[in-house]
Amino acid sequence: MLAYILRRILASIPVMIVVALFIFLLLRLTPGDPAAIIAGDMATPAQLAEIRRNLGLDQPLLTQFVTWSGQLLTGDFGQSLISRTPVLTLIGQRLEPTLSLAIVSMIMTLILSIPMGVLAAWRHRSLTDSAVMAISVLGFSIPIFVTGYILIQVFAIDLKLFPVQGFTSISEGIGPFLQRIFLPALALATIYIALIARMTRAAMLNVLGEDYIRTARAKGLSERIVLFRHALRNAAVPILTVIGTGFALMISGVVVTESVFNVPGLGRLTVDAILARDYPVIQALILLTSGIYVAVNLLIDVSYAFMDPRIRY
């Protein structure tokens, strides 16, 4: 078991190296002077020189990469070109709203999507199944910003059930926090719910055709036990996989949701950084989110071993 976990951790190192290399090369291999791209057309030569020095662009490529990744490993992600504050400080200030949003919407997703998928598979080809599939394809297709504005229009403006936009910290009380975060979290969760419900259904349908399900029924077990103890546990690996790969959707979704609902989190930081062409910030955000993605998938890989006794290399 320990060997398996170690192996998974080792396997995620090259992935992070490739990510870092890619981000590094992206700026350096872009046609034109990277400093000019970052500084914009109106930059003075002095500004350009400073950016070059700041990013180490006057060094050979390999030296640049070594110093750059060395800095990353010591936690030095550089400075924002605009506000001159260290990037990590900027990120730290914006972490709470984003984390809150992601966690609340993850909880919503798991509560809704897995039962939906199980139900649809159990009642395969029934009206319930069609309804779940319809909700899922709708959720999958309607962009978050459209869902978001519909939710705002209906629940905030027309029904006045929730505040329109903004964020309240959990330190100001759980009630106001939940009231503010409910709509953005729901908007963010829709696509994820759609994806996981779909996958749960597909995985369950697959498993329900297996011989051991027939055995379980031949033993006279109740449908509840057949579905949850026998089928769902065997379907867990593909469902977990899609929770992991779908996490990328959540990261992208956060950026959009925060813009629509005016939540001052990392997503807004990203958008502000793009508009200001604050490349060090963009770079750090990509590295950070990729790192989170890799870590989440690593956790999921490790959890396979608990779900399926056959996975123990």
Next chain:
Amino acid sequence: MAGDTRNGTPQAAPDGAPAHTLVISDLVVETRGREPRRILDGVSLHVAPGETVCLVGESGSGKSVSSLATMGLLPKDALTVRSGVIEVEGEDVLSASPKRLRQLRATRMSMIFQEPMTALNPVLSIEKQLDEVLDAHSAATGTERRKRIRDILELVRLPDIERMCRSFPHQLSGGQRQRVMIAMALILEPKLLIADEPTTALDVTTQKAILELVADIQKRLGTSVLFITHDMGVVADIADRVYVMRHGRIVEDGPIGSILREPKKDYTRDLLASVPALSPRPARPATSAEIVLQTSQLTMVYGRPSFFRKGEGTVAAKDIDLVLKRGRTLGIVGESGSGKSTVARCVMRLLDPTGGSIRLRNREIADVSRRALRPHRKRMQMIFQDPNRSLNPRLTVGESIIEGPINYGVDPDSARNKARSLLETVGLPADAIDRHPHQFSGGQRQRIAIARALALEPDLLVADEAVSALDVSVQAQVLDLLDDLQARLGVALLFITHDLRVAAQICDEVAVMQKGRIVECGPTGEVLGNPAEAYTRQLIDAAPGRFWDFPNFRPLAGAHEPSRQDVMVEPAR
């Protein structure tokens, strides 16, 4: 044993208890959908208390459907019971509520399945899977349940029961898994056990042990067994009575002795006549001294130690020495994992052997490069086990057959003409050339695969379990075809099989493999008729129905009539 012979007449015993454990009368099952097709067309059968009834038939005869219908396990979206009655211990199961049906399962009737690999849940421990049967059907306390689980595991003769309880299915061998299945089915001592080909996926020695176990437990618990099989040998060994099924109908039924001795229907006669005899066929005179294939010290080790891997690696084949002459057939027999397929694949260079030599018509091919191998490829061809998968479904029969000749520079037109005549050679019409494989039956597809192999005019044909996926009647025809082709073309045949009967009928020489090594090798008559090695004898002893001469409807000379007690409890020789 029940005395009456009429089908499906539930006759109440004087004290009012039903005389039969299972009665099926006039069962009709159809497919669902707009154009229902009959799968079962008026099937009637019964099983008396303590009796073993065999339901025998070839694939598609409907024998499994009958058993699934009894358990109420028909796939709901595909099949439906149109009419008929199924009674288990006098209780109608077709009209039972889902709840009642669940109660009946495991307590009155149980079922074990063909594939012990897939029939157990891979993510639950053995104890858990047994425990949930008790949990669902009895009010026993934890301690009682623990004891019963250990008792039943002991009854099915599993070793190291505590460890077994903690194990997961993938940690068990095929035979052990089937024992767990049997334990699970019998833990509540139901009166009816339905066994659907429970030994088909197992090796013969394991099969024999499982059959003995079922017979033994049956005697102790008084269980009635409905045993579904395609294997006449198994039928001869275990049945009290037999039902022969074909195309969803019962063709013939009767006590085992009369079915084997005096089958009344042509179909039953054909079925019995197709079972290859276990006694080796008479030796053929050698036709040529030319050695086509010679291997020496051929060795294949998987996962050899490397920088990343410690340990010895898995020895799949070691020091294999074989000699095969023109026009002769050499068989390699053995159980699964014995390495016989590895040898075949090394010879074909689908695997690269890790040691030893392979000489094809006196040229070394064991370690030549892919490029240097190319001219030799056409000299040897292979016939694969599963004809459904060895032909590319997207290509026409013709395209598959001419692929090889075109690779070796034959022009497409003459290749096609040759393909037509080859199709006729293997007993198919020449116009089959433009059809796709799915338009043919399994046996026909295997003929096409043979035609493809012959298109390159090879000196050596390697047949890897080439008739194992086929029904016996088809199997007999394909074996005849191979024999006939060999006589005409003088091709040498390396024939891999797990089935001693098939080997006895087609091979001139036979090599018996166990754990990657050849334990015995020689003329078929000697090896199978008078085995020198204990393992060979063990294999022959385990062959089902070995006392019966099926094609001649009589016991084998020197053996007496099979009866269950003899075979199962005290194998006489």
Next chain:
Amino acid sequence: MAEHPSTAATGPGAKPVVRRNFLPRIGVRGLGLAAWIAAFALALVVLMALFAPLLSPYDPIAMNPMERLADWSLAHPFGTDAYGRDVFSRTLYGARTSLIVGLGAALVAVLIGLPLGLLSGFFRTLDAILMRIMDGLMAIPAILLAIAIVALVGSSLWTVLVAITIPEIPRVVRLVRSVVLSAREEPYVEAAITVGSSLPKIMWKHLAPNTVAPLIVQATYVCASAILTEAILSFLGAGIGTETPSWGNIMSEGRIYFQLKPSLIFWPGLFLSITILAINILGDTARDALDPKLGKRRQD
């Protein structure tokens, strides 16, 4: 197999049993109602895009300060935006952008992904390297990667297309690779080896055809996803400039007037949703028709 009375006709000289073709036929009756509606809706969007110059009453980028934020009228069915541009005309032209991005991304992703996947499925060393690169690419959230590219190179239609396509390529490569890996275990591939077929021939004749059905399905999903990503980029202000109307940038400009004039968000959002929905439904239909087991592979 139940429908296999193989004993019936296997004797020498017996006529082959002619059975119904198993190959999927997407017949008229086979399509569900949803698929028909989706096909119809998509056809309308395609027509909108093709005939945008004929259908639109105004120049989509002509500003008219006299008519800022006008309500809907016969002259301006969807009203006008903050610069007095006709939203109906802009929406029609937006269909062009979306379809170019969607089809372009699908085509390029398949053209690059198919050969890489085929090679990866066959050559172990190449596979090891390529898969690490693909894993890395997949770990970078698509939107952020696209944002970074656009921020560096500038926001033209072509930059956006490249930025959107790159994150889609790994999915195609992995799909093709997984199909190849499972197909090469098939005995018919081994049979092709034994009759002396060369590696390119085996790849092209026996392996590549297996990827066609899953690729069709994957391409529809790539198409839908690309349209969505473009809209998100433009919505965030990191996409195509407003001189090329796209549904995303119409909505982006309408954001600040949302409480005042929801129609600026509503119309492009509706067309965007319908288009993506229609493509996804058609993708699902194709998947079910071509291979019921394909659902599994999509997310590996």
